[in-house]
Amino acid sequence: MNKFAQLGADIVKLWTKYGASYLSGIENTLILALVGTVIGCVIGFVCGVLNTIPTSPNDHPLKRFFLGLVRVIIRLYVEIFRGTPMVLQAVFLYYGLPYFSNNSVKFSSVWAAAIVVVSINTGAYMAESVRGGIISVDPGQTEGAKAIGMTHVQTMTSVILPQALRNIMPQIGNNFIINVKDTSVMFIIGFPDFFSAHRAAVGASYLYFPSATVEMIGYLTMTLLASFLLRWMEKKMDGSSSYELVQTDQLTMTAGTYSYPDSHSPFDERNPEAVKSMQREKLRRQIEQDTAVREGQRIDQRRESRGSKHGGEN
Amino acid sequence: MNECILRINHLSKTFGTNRVLRDIDFTVDAGDVISIIGASGSGKSTLLRCINLLETPTSGEILYHGRNVLTRGTNAPAYRAHVGMVFQSFNLFNNMTVLENCMAGQVKVLKRDREQARAHAMEYLEKVGMAPYINARPRQISGGQKQRVAIARAMAMDPEVLLFDEPTSALDPEMVGEVLSVMKALAESGMTMLVVTHEMAFARDVSRRVVYMNNGVICEQGTPDQIFNHPTRLETVDFLSRFRKS
Numbered sequence: 001m002n003k004f005a006q007l008g009a010d011i012v013k014l015w016t017k018y019g020a021s022y023l024s025g026i027e028n029t030l031i032l033a034l035v036g037t038v039i040g041c042v043i044g045f046v047c048g049v050l051n052t053i054p055t056s057p058n059d060h061p062l063k064r065f066f067l068g069l070v071r072v073i074i075r076l077y078v079e080i081f082r083g084t085p086m087v088l089q090a091v092f093l094y095y096g097l098p099y100f101s102n103n104s105v106k107f108s109s110v111w112a113a114a115i116v117v118v119s120i121n122t123g124a125y126m127a128e129s130v131r132g133g134i135i136s137v138d139p140g141q142t143e144g145a146k147a148i149g150m151t152h153v154q155t156m157t158s159v160i161l162p163q164a165l166r167n168i169m170p171q172i173g174n175n176f177i178i179n180v181k182d183t184s185v186m187f188i189i190g191f192p193d194f195f196s197a198h199r200a201a202v203g204a205s206y207l208y209f210p211s212a213t214v215e216m217i218g219y220l221t222m223t224l225l226a227s228f229l230l231r232w233m234e235k236k237m238d239g240s241s242s243y244e245l246v247q248t249d250q251l252t253m254t255a256g257t258y259s260y261p262d263s264h265s266p267f268d269e270r271n272p273e274a275v276k277s278m279q280r281e282k283l284r285r286q287i288e289q290d291t292a293v294r295e296g297q298r299i300d301q302r303r304e305s306r307g308s309k310h311g312g313e314n
Numbered sequence: 315m316n317e318c319i320l321r322i323n324h325l326s327k328t329f330g331t332n333r334v335l336r337d338i339d340f341t342v343d344a345g346d347v348i349s350i351i352g353a354s355g356s357g358k359s360t361l362l363r364c365i366n367l368l369e370t371p372t373s374g375e376i377l378y379h380g381r382n383v384l385t386r387g388t389n390a391p392a393y394r395a396h397v398g399m400v401f402q403s404f405n406l407f408n409n410m411t412v413l414e415n416c417m418a419g420q421v422k423v424l425k426r427d428r429e430q431a432r433a434h435a436m437e438y439l440e441k442v443g444m445a446p447y448i449n450a451r452p453r454q455i456s457g458g459q460k461q462r463v464a465i466a467r468a469m470a471m472d473p474e475v476l477l478f479d480e481p482t483s484a485l486d487p488e489m490v491g492e493v494l495s496v497m498k499a500l501a502e503s504g505m506t507m508l509v510v511t512h513e514m515a516f517a518r519d520v521s522r523r524v525v526y527m528n529n530g531v532i533c534e535q536g537t538p539d540q541i542f543n544h545p546t547r548l549e550t551v552d553f554l555s556r557f558r559k560s
Contacts, residue, residue, distance in 0.1 A: 056370065143368055144405030144464075148419035148471050149395025158418055162409040243411075243450040 010210035018201040025197035026218055032111075032186070032193065033179035036118030040179075041172060043119060044126020047074045048164075049156060051127070052134045074127060081124035087185035090117045094189040114191045118183060122175050129171040133164035166237050173230035177223045194218055316343040318379075319474055319506060320365065320397075325374035327360055334360045336530045338374070342475060342508060347501045349517035349538075350510045352527035353553060358510040359402075361527070362477050365508070366399050395423050398473035402480040404460040406452040406467070412439070413448035416467045424471065431470075438466040442496050458489030462496055469500070476500070478509040514557055518542050526550050 015022070050070050055063075081089065094113045098106035107113035137160050145155040184195035194215065201211045320342040327335040334357045342348065350358045363369040365376060367383065367390050375382045383393050406415050416435035420426045426434070439445045442462040452460055461481055468476055481497065482490045494516055501507055501520050511517055517524050517538060524541040526534045526549075534547045545551050 138405075138408075140401065140403050140405040141407060144401065144407065145418075146368065146391070147366060147394060147399035147401070147405075148467065149391045149393075149423040150419065151391045154391075154422045158422060159407050159409065166409070239451065243447070243454055245446045246448055 007210055007213065010207050011214055014201055014205060014207055014210055014214060017205070018197065021197045021200060022194070022214060022218065025192060025194035026222065028192050029180060029183050029194040030222065032114055032118060032183045032191070033176060035115055036122055036179050036183070037172065037176045039115070039119035040122025040126050040175065043123025044130045045161070047078070047123065047127035048130025048134055049161070050074060051131050053152065077120075078124045078127050081121055082128075085185075086117060086121050086182060087188050089121060090114070090186060090189050093117055110189055110191050113189055114183070114186045117186075118179055122179060125175060126168075126171070129168045129175075130164065133168035133171075134160055136167050137163045166234075169230070169234050169237065173227060176230070177226055180222050180226060181219060316345050318343050321377040321380075322365070323375045323377065325361070325364060325371050325376065327357075327364055327369060327371045334530050335364065335371070338530075338532055340525065340532060340535065342506060344474075344506055345504055346523060347505075347507045347521045348509065348523045348525060349521035350508065350525045350527060351512070351514070351517055351553075352533075356527045357530040358527050359479050362399075362479050362508065362510050366394060366397055366477055368399075391423070395419070395471055396474045398468035398471055398476040400461070400464050400468050400476065400478045400481050402484050404452070404457070404464045404484075406460055406464055408452055410451075411448065412444060412450050412452070412455070412463050415452070415463060416470045419467065419471050435466070435470045438469045439463070441469075441499070442466045443492075456489060457485045458492045461485065461489075461493045465493075465496055465500070469505075475506045475508060478507065478511070480510050480512065482511070482513060514542075514554075526553065528553070 050067075051074055053067055055067055090113065093116065094107060094110075098104075107116075141159050141163065142155055145159045150158070183191075183193050186193055187196040187199060190196075198211050198215045202208050205211070318341050322338055322340055325335055325338040326333065338361060350361065352358050360369060364371045367388075371384060375384055377383075378393060378396070382388075383390075406412075407418065410418060413432070413435060416439060417428070417431040420431035420434060421428060424431075436445060436448070439448060442465055444459060444462050444466060447455055447459065447463075452463075455463070465476075465481075478497070482493050485493065490513070494513060497507070497509070497516070498520050507521075509516070509521065519538070521538060523535060524538050525532055526541060526545075526547075528549045534541060534545060534550045540546075541550065542554065545554060
């Protein structure tokens with residue numbers, strides 16, 4: 001218990017001193033992850049779409065050659081950027097470009113470098129996800145679109161990609177959450193993200209574990225919020241689960257409004273409830289009648305007996 | 315004699331070593347209602363898919379108003395806009411509502427403005443009795459309703475010919491009737507139709523010409539009366555007797 005109290009006190013101490021730098025770190029991390037994921041998705045979609053352009057033997061040979069070349073380039077891009085650590089890609093781009101070009105080509109800001117690295121890294125992963133998303137859409141959708149005369153581009157933009165996007169939403173969410181966490185490696189090029197706030201804080205205070213606790217809680221909060229938001233977005237994309245009937249058709253308007261001549265009679269065979277209640281009603285009436293008859297008979301009897309009495313007296 | 319819309323000459327299609335279509339010749343005139351019958355695997359669907367260029371025939375020609383559409387310069391999407399197709403599995407766009415399904419082609423392909431497309435789509439949706447469901451998504455309606463929407467979608471493009479690829483084969487028996495009655499009404503309105511079907515009653519009562527296919531060739535064709543009551547080929551007799559038994 002003691003230790004927890006100590007931890008709490010240390011965290012409060014850290015927060016009062018470095019709270020602002022933690023918060024700006026969170027802001028930078030979120031912006032970088034979001035921008036990187038969005039641009040990465042755009043790259044992924046472009047690669048995925050280029051990768052799935054159909055070729056037929058009837059196409060012009062130049063077109064087929066060009067598409068083949070594009071596929072090879074995308075393949076190389078995906079394999080290289082998916083197969084190397086992002087931290088090294090950052091170093092290669094940020095320090096490698098000035099090294100080879102004698103400082104003539106370099107990133108003007110660490111932000112630009114970080115966004116480029118995160119984007120192309122995400123793009124490499126997304127390219128395959130988008131390709132999978134496009135393949136997973138039922139081929140019948142493509143045929144339906146082609147049969148009404150849509151070109152490949154029209155089919156893609158209005159039928160296939162909207163469905164593919166929905167299918168890969170969980171993948172996009174995955175990538176965003178991974179980016180929130182993995183942008184922590186950008187400290188290597190001096191990017192001021194959430195993790196670099198930790199490095200700055202412990203460098204001055206030596207409170208390693210309390211600061212790491214702050215980081216843990218911070219990252220977990222960000223990712224939990226992100227996955228909550230993504231779930232909500234997916235629901236939103238699915239649209240309403242119900243729909244409204246639009247009654248413009250005169251024929252369908254009459255459905256249910258026709259009154260059957262037999263309605264609510266014992267001959268009404270559509271409605272067992274009505275039949276039952278009619279039968280019950282009939283039975284009740286019969287019992288009433290019977291009792292009335294019996295009552296009448298009793299009165300008659302009484303009258304008779306009284307009459308005989310009278311007769312007897314007379 | 316009505317104008318000839320499609321003429322198919324010596325059409326063949328092979329998948330690998332499997333010769334699915336062999337030297338098919340036939341014509342579709344304006345106002346024709348043609349039923350294509352035959353056993354499964356006899357090439358009926360492949361023939362229809364070749365006509366719509368969803369499959370590329372191996373050899374032969376398809377003349378649309380006298381112009382061969384199998385040459386390299388053909389604008390396949392523009393041709394397909396004139397030749398509608400209704401599929402066995404409906405193939406409605408899952409990301410759109412019923413109304414959007416019927417508008418998409420008109421807006422994107424025919425470049426009609428949205429209001430005009432909407433009015434035109436509603437006209438056909440009313441004809442197939444699906445007007446109340448315009449806001450529903452394909453996953454929310456029944457198979458028969460989907461197929462009726464698919465017919466309205468194809469009709470909204472004002473095609474010259476409508477191809478039906480076993481339109482009732484994926485439906486529950488109780489839903490077959492609603493689709494067939496829509497197709498019957500279409501046939502009576504003078505629409506040119508080419509129907510691959512296993513519904514013999516439809517072939518006999520609605521179509522004006524029946525084509526019997528067997529093993530990738532047209533075995534026999536003629537009026538429903540000729541095919542059903544006076545078949546001349548042994549294969550046709552066999553096929554029809556199998557149907558009568560079941």
